[in-house]
Amino acid sequence: MLNGIVKLEKKILKSLASDYRRYFFDRVDFSSQMIAVVGSRGVGKTTFLLQYLKDLKGQHDAYKSLYFSYDYPTHVDIKLYELAEEFSKVGGKYLLIDEIHKYKNFALDLKAIYDFYPEIQVIFTGSCATSIYNAQADLSRRAVLYHMNGLSYREFLELKLDKKLPVFTLEELTTNSVEIIDTLRDEFVPLEHFSEYLQFGYYPFYFSDKKNYLRQLTAVVNLTIDVDLVMLGYIKPAFANKLKKLLNVICYSKPFELNITKVASNIEVSRNTVYAYLEHLTKGDLLTVVADNKKGLSALSKPEKLYLNNTNLSYALCDTPEIGTIRETFFANQLQEQHRVGSSKKGDFIVDDIYTFEIGGKSKKFKQIKDIENSFIVKDTDSIENRYKIPLWLFGFLY
Numbered sequence: 001m002l003n004g005i006v007k008l009e010k011k012i013l014k015s016l017a018s019d020y021r022r023y024f025f026d027r028v029d030f031s032s033q034m035i036a037v038v039g040s041r042g043v044g045k046t047t048f049l050l051q052y053l054k055d056l057k058g059q060h061d062a063y064k065s066l067y068f069s070y071d072y073p074t075h076v077d078i079k080l081y082e083l084a085e086e087f088s089k090v091g092g093k094y095l096l097i098d099e100i101h102k103y104k105n106f107a108l109d110l111k112a113i114y115d116f117y118p119e120i121q122v123i124f125t126g127s128c129a130t131s132i133y134n135a136q137a138d139l140s141r142r143a144v145l146y147h148m149n150g151l152s153y154r155e156f157l158e159l160k161l162d163k164k165l166p167v168f169t170l171e172e173l174t175t176n177s178v179e180i181i182d183t184l185r186d187e188f189v190p191l192e193h194f195s196e197y198l199q200f201g202y203y204p205f206y207f208s209d210k211k212n213y214l215r216q217l218t219a220v221v222n223l224t225i226d227v228d229l230v231m232l233g234y235i236k237p238a239f240a241n242k243l244k245k246l247l248n249v250i251c252y253s254k255p256f257e258l259n260i261t262k263v264a265s266n267i268e269v270s271r272n273t274v275y276a277y278l279e280h281l282t283k284g285d286l287l288t289v290v291a292d293n294k295k296g297l298s299a300l301s302k303p304e305k306l307y308l309n310n311t312n313l314s315y316a317l318c319d320t321p322e323i324g325t326i327r328e329t330f331f332a333n334q335l336q337e338q339h340r341v342g343s344s345k346k347g348d349f350i351v352d353d354i355y356t357f358e359i360g361g362k363s364k365k366f367k368q369i370k371d372i373e374n375s376f377i378v379k380d381t382d383s384i385e386n387r388y389k390i391p392l393w394l395f396g397f398l399y
Helices: 002-014 045-059 080-089 106-116 129-139 153-161 170-184 194-200 213-231 237-251 260-267 271-283 311-317 323-336 392-397
Strands: 034-038 065-069 094-098 121-126 143-147 287-290 305-308 341-343 349-351 355-360 375-379 389-391
Touching (some): 045 065, 080 094, 153 194, 153 392, 213 311, 237 260, 237 271, 237 305, 287 323, 287 341, 311 323, 323 341
Parallel strands (some): 034 143
């Protein structure tokens, strides 16, 4: 079994084209015995595993690390626990498993590997986070869970311009934005590539096939629903189109106007079914739910904001996305990677229960958020000379 896997691993490793390291490498604690990486199809999870594998091959004897993917037809019948058992017998130490959600009952095998082969570090990925989250109860004491976002605007610029750019904290942006902008403007023109990023720059595969990017992105949506969610048993094949219709409804609706009852009627399902669909689409990284300062989806009956996960999806699924929704989608997407983003009665968002942000165009004023402590205008402009007015693009430098 191992000989065939090793041969395929060598072939895959030779095909690794990208040397660019995502922000993710700085977030993961590689000392953990078991690490779970979730995120949308196409955000770079496989590239991350292969780059880590390349590092391991350079640091240790080649036989001590192994990459294995359940995405290959020849692998679907290989039992994970038996693979780990055989790997351990030859002195294996690092087992990297891709597309683990395609292996039935993976949580049981992972628990056994963790308990009986503590000398093996396991890093596994899943394209549809729903299955990983649902298994987390079984793995909560064992696996450390990380979520991988798509490219930030900073990462997009690094790839586009082939230069290194700094990361800033939210605290730095809210206190030193004027100085930060002056520094960054020496490196690039802030808005020169922003429109391109909003339409095409969130998924790394844009740089390998720009011509067919939107077609591939549509395929990401279809595969997540038709394959991942159906295969995992969360929806029946006959209802897959209802989820796609739900995405379409959200795409053409203003976030604060979406009414769950009307949506349920529109796609001909119950309210509870809509809530279930929203949960699946959120964990599949196709949708972002911004709640009214409450956790999870329990507040969906209250005023909510529902967005497609990122702006690229809006351009792929909508003919003419509404610019205000695009701005808010970008902001929520870039902030949610590290922060808790909620809706606010005054302003568009409240972040970490500290900062209030009102998002708008160049003419946006403070009227709606005046007299609110730690409140900021986020404007769709290149630069500004007031630290309480922050350009929208700058929030793309948080990771």
